[in-house]
Amino acid sequence: MTSQRLCALVLTPVLMLAPACTSTPGRPASTVATPDTGPSEYTLTEDISVRRIAPGVWVHTTLSGPDFGRYPANGLVIEDGAESLLVDTGWSPAQTEHLLTWAKETLRKPVRAAVSTHFHVDRTAGIPVLVARNIPVYGLEDTVKLATEHGRPVPTESFSGARTLGPVELFFPGAGHARDNLLVWHRDSGVLFGGCFVKDGAAKDLGNVEDADLAAWPASLERTRERFPEARVVIPGHGAPGGPELLEHTRSLIP
Known part of the structure; x- marks a missing residue:
């Protein structure tokens, strides 16, 4: 991927994925019609x-540095x-800064x-930026423990099991990827x-399983299905969003 051109995936209103590209950083990348007003995608x-x-x-989709092969990771702004x-x-902290600026401005x-x-770097690297802004x-309590043990930035508020945060529910289904x-x-x-x-639906394997619990993962997926039967869109940590079938696809990849 060049520095002049970023290609992203746009989710259309019927949940079909199509390529969209822009060469103008900081400007709207798409004007696909959605129920909300304004552009639906920004670079x-x-x-x-x-x-x-x-x-x-x-x-939000961020790309890693060259050490990880410019690998994309997904997160949310809600x-x-x-x-x-x-x-x-x-x-990276710089990516977190840009996301905070976009949300505000x-x-x-x-x-x-x-x-x-969880405690991996694509989920925690920008915590110092957030802490600096109060x-x-x-x-999870385990995320605090694991991040501390691995020398990663540490969440400031911990809990176990489940909790509500504004319009979302945070839920621990059991071990799996970590x-x-x-x-x-x-x-x-x-x-x-x-x-x-x-x-994601295109995945042929489980990817990084260094910290995974393969024995627990299937039961954790079943708890997820039972807990969220109304889920219509499922977003993986890497790759394209899909529907509840991604849970079954993930199960099929576990040996």
């Missing part, structure tokens, strides 16, 4: 794009009245709180953020 920099996936719910919530920070809904869905960062993989459920839109606990 913030060559390694950050944001696109509306449902009313009030935006997917509107919450006059403010918003940030789910996962991207791969373009979306006009500054981030009031954030969530890290924005609380929520994570011991601390957290789900984010936005009931109003039917969007379930599975993070790295869920694989």
Whole structure:
């Protein structure tokens, strides 16, 4: 991917994915019609794009540095009245800064709180930026423990099991991709953020399983299906969003 051109995936209103490209960082990348007014996609920099996936719910996609092969990772910005919530920070503090600026100046809904869905770097790298701005960062007690053990930035607010945060439910389904993989459920839109606990439809394997619990993962997926039967859109940590079939697809990849 060149520095002049970023290609992103746009989710159309019928949940079909189509390519969209822009060469103008910081300007709207698409004007696909959605229930909300205004552009549905923005390119913030060559390694950050944001696109509306449902009313009030935006997917941010950040690219890693060369060490990880410019690998894309998904997170969310969720509107919450006059403010918003940030789910996962991207791969670097700089990316987090850009996301906070976009939420404040373009979306006009500054981030009031954030969530890290597990302890890996694509979920936690920007925590210091949030802490410096007095924005609380929520994570599981195990995320705090694991981030500390691995020398990663640490969430400032911890909990176990489940809790409500504004318009979303945070839920721990059990171990899978990691011991601390957290789900984010936005009931109003039917969007379930599975993070790295869920694989995208094109995935041929489970990817990084260094911290995975393969024995526990199937039961954790079943708890997810039981807990969120109304999920209509499921967003993986990497790759294209889909529907509830991504849960079954992930199950099929577990040996």
